[in-house]
Amino acid sequence: MDGLQIIGKRIPKRDAPQKVTGSAVYIQDLKIPGMLYGKILYSKYPHARILKLDTSKAEKLPGVRAVVTATDIPATFRIGVMKDNPPLKTGKVLSTRDEIVAIAATTPEIAEEALSLIDVEYEELPGIFDPLEAMKEGAPLIHEEMKSNVLKMPWKLVCGDVEAAKKESAFIVEDTFSTPWVTHCCLGTSGCIAQFDTNNNLTMYSNTQIPSLAQNDYIDALAAFGLKNKRVRIVQSVIGGGFGSKLDTYAYEYIAILLARKTRKPVKIIFSREEEFFATSPRQCTITKISHGCDKEGKLTFREIDMILDNGAYTSWGATTPSVMMMPISSLYKVPNIKYVAKCVYTNNTYSQAMRGYGNPQATFAIESSLDQLAEKAGIDPYELRLKNANEPGEITPQHFKITSCGMKECIDEVVKRLNWKEKKGKGGNRGVGMASLIHVGGGARVYKSDGCGTIIKMDDFGKVDVFTGSTDIGQGSETIIAQIVAEVLGISIDDVNVVNNDTDVCPWDVGAHASRTTFVAGNSALGAAKKIKAQILEVAAKLLEEDPASLDIKNGVVFSTKNNEKNTPLGKALRKLHYTAGGKMLMAEYFYDPANENFDKEFKGNLSVSYAYGAHGVEVEVDKETGQVKILNYIAAHDVGKAINPLLLEGQIYGGGLQGIGYALGEKMIYEKGRLMNGNFLDYKMPTAKDVPPVQAVIIESDEQDGPFGAKGIGEPGLVPTAPAIANAIYDAVGVRIKDLPITPEKILKALKEKEGSTK
Amino acid sequence: MKQEIVFNLNGEAVRVEVEPEWTLLHFLREVYGLTGTKEGCGYGECGACTVIIDGKAINSCLYPVLEVAGKSVTTIEGLASKDGELHPLQKAFVEQGAVQCGFCIPGMIMSAKALLDEKEQPSEDDIKDSIAGNLCRCTGYVKIIDAIKTVAGGR
Numbered sequence: 007m008d009g010l011q012i013i014g015k016r017i018p019k020r021d022a023p024q025k026v027t028g029s030a031v032y033i034q035d036l037k038i039p040g041m042l043y044g045k046i047l048y049s050k051y052p053h054a055r056i057l058k059l060d061t062s063k064a065e066k067l068p069g070v071r072a073v074v075t076a077t078d079i080p081a082t083f084r085i086g087v088m089k090d091n092p093p094l095k096t097g098k099v100l101s102t103r104d105e106i107v108a109i110a111a112t113t114p115e116i117a118e119e120a121l122s123l124i125d126v127e128y129e130e131l132p133g134i135f136d137p138l139e140a141m142k143e144g145a146p147l148i149h150e151e152m153k154s155n156v157l158k159m160p161w162k163l164v165c166g167d168v169e170a171a172k173k174e175s176a177f178i179v180e181d182t183f184s185t186p187w188v189t190h191c192c193l194g195t196s197g198c199i200a201q202f203d204t205n206n207n208l209t210m211y212s213n214t215q216i217p218s219l220a221q222n223d224y225i226d227a228l229a230a231f232g233l234k235n236k237r238v239r240i241v242q243s244v245i246g247g248g249f250g251s252k253l254d255t256y257a258y259e260y261i262a263i264l265l266a267r268k269t270r271k272p273v274k275i276i277f278s279r280e281e282e283f284f285a286t287s288p289r290q291c292t293i294t295k296i297s298h299g300c301d302k303e304g305k306l307t308f309r310e311i312d313m314i315l316d317n318g319a320y321t322s323w324g325a326t327t328p329s330v331m332m333m334p335i336s337s338l339y340k341v342p343n344i345k346y347v348a349k350c351v352y353t354n355n356t357y358s359q360a361m362r363g364y365g366n367p368q369a370t371f372a373i374e375s376s377l378d379q380l381a382e383k384a385g386i387d388p389y390e391l392r393l394k395n396a397n398e399p400g401e402i403t404p405q406h407f408k409i410t411s412c413g414m415k416e417c418i419d420e421v422v423k424r425l426n427w428k429e430k431k432g433k434g435g436n437r438g439v440g441m442a443s444l445i446h447v448g449g450g451a452r453v454y455k456s457d458g459c460g461t462i463i464k465m466d467d468f469g470k471v472d473v474f475t476g477s478t479d480i481g482q483g484s485e486t487i488i489a490q491i492v493a494e495v496l497g498i499s500i501d502d503v504n505v506v507n508n509d510t511d512v513c514p515w516d517v518g519a520h521a522s523r524t525t526f527v528a529g530n531s532a533l534g535a536a537k538k539i540k541a542q543i544l545e546v547a548a549k550l551l552e553e554d555p556a557s558l559d560i561k562n563g564v565v566f567s568t569k570n571n572e573k574n575t576p577l578g579k580a581l582r583k584l585h586y587t588a589g590g591k592m593l594m595a596e597y598f599y600d601p602a603n604e605n606f607d608k609e610f611k612g613n614l615s616v617s618y619a620y621g622a623h624g625v626e627v628e629v630d631k632e633t634g635q636v637k638i639l640n641y642i643a644a645h646d647v648g649k650a651i652n653p654l655l656l657e658g659q660i661y662g663g664g665l666q667g668i669g670y671a672l673g674e675k676m677i678y679e680k681g682r683l684m685n686g687n688f689l690d691y692k693m694p695t696a697k698d699v700p701p702v703q704a705v706i707i708e709s710d711e712q713d714g715p716f717g718a719k720g721i722g723e724p725g726l727v728p729t730a731p732a733i734a735n736a737i738y739d740a741v742g743v744r745i746k747d748l749p750i751t752p753e754k755i756l757k758a759l760k761e762k763e764g765s766t767k
Numbered sequence: 768m769k770q771e772i773v774f775n776l777n778g779e780a781v782r783v784e785v786e787p788e789w790t791l792l793h794f795l796r797e798v799y800g801l802t803g804t805k806e807g808c809g810y811g812e813c814g815a816c817t818v819i820i821d822g823k824a825i826n827s828c829l830y831p832v833l834e835v836a837g838k839s840v841t842t843i844e845g846l847a848s849k850d851g852e853l854h855p856l857q858k859a860f861v862e863q864g865a866v867q868c869g870f871c872i873p874g875m876i877m878s879a880k881a882l883l884d885e886k887e888q889p890s891e892d893d894i895k896d897s898i899a900g901n902l903c904r905c906t907g908y909v910k911i912i913d914a915i916k917t918v919a920g921g922r
Contacts, residue, residue, distance in 0.1 A: 018861045025869030026857040026876060028803015028843035035802035191904045193807045193815055193870035246805075246870035247904050279808035481868030481905050654864040658906055662867065665907035688812035688902060696895045696908040 012494045013716045016654035020486045020505070021244070021479070033197040033213050033243040034276055041199065042071050044265050044275040045117035046258060047107040047124055048285065049099035052354040052681025053133035056097060056126060061107055063123040069116035072268040074108050074261065083230045085223070085260060088157070090149060091320035091357075093257040093264075098131075100148055100319035101354055102681055103285045105257045110265040110273050133681050137293070137316045137351035148319060148352035157317050157350040161328035163610045165336060165404030166343030171308035175299030177384040182295045183372040183746045185730075187288040187316075187676040188669070190361055191693050194246015196286055197276035198259050200266035207237040208263065213245040215252040215478050216518035217510050219454075223255040227263060242508035248480030249666075250360030251286055253520050254322045258285075283686030287359030288676055290315050290324040294372040298379075304386045306395045308343035311335055311372065317350040317357060324358025325350045327365030329453070332610055334369045334727075336405035337618075338445045339377075339395040344404050354681045360520060362663065363723045366446055367670060367730065371748060374442035374731030378738065387431065388735065389422050392443060397620065399709075406604075406611045407618060411709035411719070413646030414443060414620040420644040420705045421624030432739060436631060437639070440735025441624040442728035448619030448648065448719030449711065450601040451521035452612075458600035459528045460514025461535040463492065465543070465593040467585060469563050469577030470502040473535070476516025477528030479507055482722055483655040484524045488532045490651055491715055495536035496543075497560030498577065514596065522619065522720030525651065527599060529715035534597030542593050547580045601713070617711045619719045621645040623664070623728045627736040631759060634752030636672060636737060638700035645724055646707040649717030653706060656721055660704040663725015669694045671730035673749050692749075772836040777845025785832045792816045792827040795842060803843040803873050807902070814901030817874035818842045824881035824897070843873035846880070855918045856880055863914035867905030875901045879915045889919055 024030040061073045076096035085091050095104045107124050111117035134140045134148065140155040148155055172178060199211040208228060214220045217240045224238045245252070258275050265273040277285065295312040317325050328348035335346045381388040393415060401409040421427070421441050430439045450457040462474040473492050479485045489503040496503075507513060516528065540560065547565040548555040551573050559568050566574035584590050604612035626640040643660050650656045673692035677684040685691045710717040730748055738744045743758035769784040776799075785794055795801045795818070804827060807815030811826040818827045819841040846854040853861070856876050866872050875898055882889055882897035889897070894915045895908075903911065 016864070018864060019866055022861040022866040022869070023853065023857075025866050025872050026843075026853065026860045027847055028801070028873045030869055031802070032805070032870060034806065035796075191902070192868070193813060193902060193904055194805070194868065195807075245868060247868040249904070279810070279813075483867070658864050658867055658910060661907035661909040662905045663907070665909075666904070687810070688808055693902060693904070694907075695900075695902065696898045696912065699895070699908045699912065702907075702909060 010494060012490045012500055013651050015652065017486060017490060017500060017652055019483045019655060020489060030244040032194050032246050033211060034194060036199060036211055036243055038199060038201060038272040041272040041274050042110040042112060042265070042269055043114040043117050044108055044110050044262055044273045045114065045121055046105050046261060047121045049102055049104040049106060050126065051099065051128055051130045052102050053131040054099050054128040055131060056099060056106065057129050058127035059106070060125040064109060064120040067116065067120045067123060069112040070109060070120045071112065071271065072110040072265050074264045074268060075106065078264055080230055085255065085257065086321050087323060087325060088321035091257065093260040101356060103356055105261065108261040108265060110269050133354035135353055135355055135678070135681050137314050137353055140351045140353050148354065155352040157321065157325055157352065159325055159350060161348035163332050163336060163344060163346040163405065168308045168310050168343045168345040171343040172299060175307045176302040177380060178297060178299040179376055179379040179383055180297040181376060181379060181746060182293065183375055184293045185291055185368045185371055185748045187291045187356065187358070187678065188674045189283060189286065189288040189676055190247065190249040190251040192247030192249065192251055195277040195279060195282040196258065197274065198262050199272050199274040200262040201272035202266055202270065206233050209239045209241060211241050211243060213243055213252060214240065215248045215480055215520065217242060217478060218476060218515045219518055220255050221510050224263065227260055231267065240510045242478065245480045248519060249362045250364065250520065253360045253518060280686055283691065284356065284683040287322050287324060287357055289361035290327050290358035290365065290368070292368040294368070296372045296376045298376045300380055300384055304384055304391050304394050306339055306341045309335060309341045310345045313348040315348060315350045316355055317352050318355045319352060320357045322357055323360045329606065329610065331365040331369035332405060333447065333614065334366055334373055334445055337397070337403035337407050338370065338373055338443065339392065340397060340401065342404060355678055362666060363727050364521070366723070366727045370442065370444055370727050371730045374728060375734050375744065375746065378735045389418065389427055389441060392441070393418055397445065406613055408613045410617045410713065411648060411711040412618065412620055413707040413709040414622070416707045417620055417622035417644035417646055418443060420707065421622045421642050424642045424703060424705070425624040425626055425640060427624065430626060436740050437626065437628045438736045438739025439624065439626045440732050440739055441622060442731040442735060443622040444620065444724055444727040446619045446724045446727060447521050447615035448526065449615045449617030449713055450523045450527045450603055451615050452603040452605045453521065454517050455605070456517060456600055457523065457527060457603060458598055459516040459531040460596065460598045461531040462514055462596045463535045463539045463594065465539065465581050467578065467582050469498065469581060470504065471496065472504045472506060473532060474506045474513050475528055475532060476514045477507060477524045478519040480519050482524065482659060483652065484528060486655060487525050487529055487651050491529055491532045492536045495533065496540055498563045502563065522722035522724065524722070525718050526714055526720050527601060529718060531597055531599035533715045534599055535595050538595035538597055539593060542595060543577065543580070546584055547575055550575055550580055550583060616713045617648065617719050619646060619721060619724050621724050621728065623732040625732045625736045627733065627740055629737055629740045629755065631741060634755035636750065638668070641700045641702040642705060643702065643725065644705035644707060645721060646709050647721050648711035648714045648719035649708050650706050651716060651718050656706060657704045659721050660725045661702060663723065664702060664729060665694050665699065667726030667729025668698065670726065670748060671733040671750055675749050770833065772833060774835045774837060775839040777841055787833055789832045790828055791818065791830040791832045791835055794832040795827060801842050801844050805870055805873055807870065814878065815871050815874045817877040817901060819877055819881050822881065822884060824878045843877060846876065859914040859917045863910050863917060865906060865910040865914040871901055871903040875903065875911060883919060
């Protein structure tokens with residue numbers, strides 16, 4: 007890795023100057039001439055029959071240009087992972103986020119007023135808001151056409167023999183943990199602008215994380231709406247936060263398309279903050295029963311997990327998070343025998359989606375809390391238990407993951423050292439330390455049939471390059487990473503690399519910004535394309551310089567002979583020569599990288615990722631026994647990242663993930679009462695502020711991943727995965743109470759302390 | 768019924784007709800075309816719409832536009848010099864890696880500017896207090912606080 011010019015450097019995010027000056031254009035800022043504004047009427051009740059719907063008054067309001075209802079779409083058209091969600095509902099509504107009518111008007115204010123003129127008569131029906139209730143025999147069916155409220159998506163992973171392992175275990179613990187709905191809180195709310203041209207081709211201005219897949223969804227929708235074989239172009243504005251929230255296409259997008267089609271005008275829908283809270287899909291809530299065992303020496307023998315997930319009324323990617331939960335369940339530490347069963351259950355609540363970690367935070371909360379219980383029962387320091395069972399390079403896990411690079415032990419050691427663990431553990435005084443580790447996909451994740459990403463590179467007349475990537479920047483900095491990789495390979499300044507990443511008309515295909523895959527997959531794709539075009543450049547220059555291409559290289563934008571430095575030509579000159587010579591040509595290269603990872607087989611086994619990211623978080627807390635308040639005194643986040651391509655941006659991922667994790671641990675919860683969100687605003691939903699930032703250290707461990715671009719692995723999601731259990735473990739060390747239900751509020755701590763005192767008296 | 772007001776916007780006098788029910792944010796974004804000031808919630812809880820009015824950081828989404836008559840308003844667009852040289856805070860936010868999705872950043876910088884205009888050497892608590900009303904979901908605030916410290920420390 008010696009001699010790297012640009013890789014490994016602290017290079018600021020390339021679009022930051024636009025963002026700090028206010029010139030970056032987000033979907034909120036975009037206006038198209040003639041544009042109308044769309045607004046949606048949602049259901050008043052979580053479960054009801056629509057008896058009457060009258061939109062006539064709204065239609066007559068001056069400025070209203072279109073009204074759409076379920077009658078405007080084919081009755082069979084459904085969206086979502088299980089195709090169970092009509093974008094506009096009729097007959098029965100199943101949740102308070104059910105869309106019933108949408109309006110397009112000349113101003114947002116008129117559209118809003120029109121909504122108030124719509125007359126809906128409902129017959130309220132009793133709802134089911136608890137998945138355990140919904141699973142009971144004879145429970146009313148959420149979807150009447152289905153036989154059961156349990157989703158037809160059975161998650162089951164069995165490795166080894168858990169029952170036999172139980173008999174042979176010296177120590178066994180069993181407990182139940184639960185996690186709440188939490189929401190992404192993107193500062194820029196959801197939105198899009200749909201626009202048809204005269205040939206009924208659609209342009210969608212969007213902040214999606216999945217341009218290529220969204221394109222596919224819209225093409226299907228257009229065909230269903232009677233517009234077959236139409237083109238769809240997606241233009242991404244600057245995205246005001248993603249975190250997984252934009253990994254699916256949603257009802258509002260199809261509604262914008264319907265309104266645009268009906269009015270023949272561009273239609274913009276932007277969510278209000280209230281809508282962003284209740285009408286977008288949060289991280290799935292879970293109830294997890296977990297059992298863990300070890301032998302006398304503390305070697306783990308088995309892990310058994312039974313999980314219930316509230317699916318809400320419809321199905322988005324949240325229902326598939328158990329697939330990723332299988333990763334820590336089967337492969338976080340060496341555990342030979344595994345059993346995991348998960349059920350997603352329909353209720354009249356909100357439905358869930360991907361959110362940073364994709365199930366991993368929920369599963370890791372249960373696993374790492376339970377491990378501390380096991381360590382206590384076995385009389386082993388929790389740190390030693392973890393180290394004893396830590397994953398190692400070369401290991402093949404029970405779920406058939408092939409562990410390549412693995413810096414887990416180094417991460418644990420860093421936490422122990424920096425927290426001064428041995429001095430601080432179990433010392434009382436209302437102070438305590440806790441830790442938790444993580445595994446996550448770090449080399450793509452084959453959740454679709456393809457895990458690929460394309461890159462196209464073209465050279466201009468002056469030695470500058472345009473890089474067209476399929477990958478999406480949601481703020482994480484992928485455009486900077488890709489520019490670094492291309493500049494490094496081509497031996498040019500990063501300022502000479504222009505990355506284009508927001509237009510499906512010119513950018514190649516990609517499955518999306520998910521699974522911490524962009525640096526690894528899009529990075530490898532850019533690396534491949536850069537190498538290809540470099541070979542072409544050297545060939546051209548070789549003719550010009552009358553040299554063997556193998557003896558040429560590029561540095562600072564100059565092609566030179568490694569044998570004789572005086573034989574050289576500036577890149578631009580060589581390229582101009584190509585363009586201005588009879589029979590000339592242009593230089594362009596493409597590369598599609600699809601990692602050699604595997605889809606799960608029918609037993610949910612297979613090497614999901616070509617490499618895995620590891621980390622460990624450690625925390626020291628002080629708990630006020632009078633108020634139940636938890637103060638974080640020190641926070642260490644150690645991550646095995648393979649190679650830090652850009653430490654500046656990498657630290658940002660760790661700090662940002664870490665504080666999201668702290669919010670998940672200590673404060674955030676969407677409070678639903680009978681299907682209604684009670685705290686859908688920033689005052690009542692406790693997202694961390696600057697005042698909640700503890701002293702935090704990001705520790706970067708480089709394990710040099712063989713398949714990664716310059717050795718790198720993914721780091722987008724790991725930062726928040728082990729945070730909540732690390733904090734829960736520290737609280738237990740401090741005051742001896744274990745909170746098993748997130749978030750860990752002062753009320754829960756006080757209640758637990760009271761119960762503890764009661765039981766010891 | 769529109770009313771005419773005169774005020775100073777980013778160093779220049781403006782004379783405009785406004786509706787009494789407009790907020791300053793609505794005027795800036797929807798009427799005057801200054802979209803650098805963001806709307807993150809519309810009810811004064813996220814700080815994305817922060818501007819400086821007569822030296823104080825204000826949520827422009829709650830501020831009636833009529834109230835700015837005779838006052839001086841600075842938005843994110845008014846920070847860089849006329850020739851495009853970034854303000855030291857803008858420079859520090861870029862260089863310290865304080866920007867990810869960036870939606871909160873204009874408001875964040877305006878809050879920090881109001882602090883630095885008022886206090887020569889703010890403490891870390893002063894910095895945290897000054898941006899406590901500016902929510903950010905991407906960065907964990909660490910590098911934002913670092914960036915503000917760098918500017919304060921460099922003078």
